[in-house]
Amino acid sequence: MIALSSRLDPVKPSASAWVSQAANEARSRGEDVIDLGLGERDFDTPEHIKHAAHAADMAGQTKYPPTSGTLALRKAVADKLRREKDLAHGVDEFIVANGAKQVIFNAMRATLEDGDEVLLCAPYFGQYKDIVLILGGRPVTIPCVAENRFRLQPGDLVRAITARTRWIILNLPSNPAGAVYSDDDLRSLGVVLADHPQVMILSDEIDEHILFNGRKFRSFAAINSDLKDRTLTVNGVSKTYAMTGIASAVAQLEKESN
């Protein structure tokens, strides 16, 4: 019998994974269901990405890369950030990982002390809370209500910040509520955060391309350039390119930068 660490005690099985499993079971019984569980796209990974990934494998690119990602990939990411998000970052200012969740876990692991508070804007992606709990942090929930279109309000942010607040996690656009922030919304949050230098900002922008009705995406750090030094922008290819199960970011991003 394997003994689990008590660090895992507060963590419950993932509700979204349970919903998707229940939906699959219902489907296999012939029921017509809409799965609102795991965040899968409704299209397949684009063909050119699959081909590029296969070509890279066949060319022998299957060995350990540098820990922070190959230079070619980091250059491609820097190009993408400049082109799409108006964010100027040198290739040494970010790292490549196996998904957004890994980046978030690593960032929290590297910075949280026991009891440090992490602000979460509810409703939020459930695994933020699990990550904080596993690492001995204290998740602090700020309710974001439908009347405000599920956007965090500056006044609520002010009231939630304490001397122990280490991070706020923003999710732009937000999952599961679909909240979209205007430039002014982000600027107002930035004004509050500017007064609290102990708080770092994690801006999870994984769903940046899931926008409708001509809405444009703006990155938190692009709007609040004065906070860039304490903002960690998290991004990835799982949602935009329907690649939740394969790690071919290199192929896609290198292709885009050419």
Ligand SMILES: Cc1ncc(COP(=O)(O)O)c(C=O)c1O
């Ligand atoms: C808001 C949010 N962040 C991060 C992730 C996980 O991203 P990845 O698959 O790249 O680890 C998800 C997945 O559903 C998500 O909804």
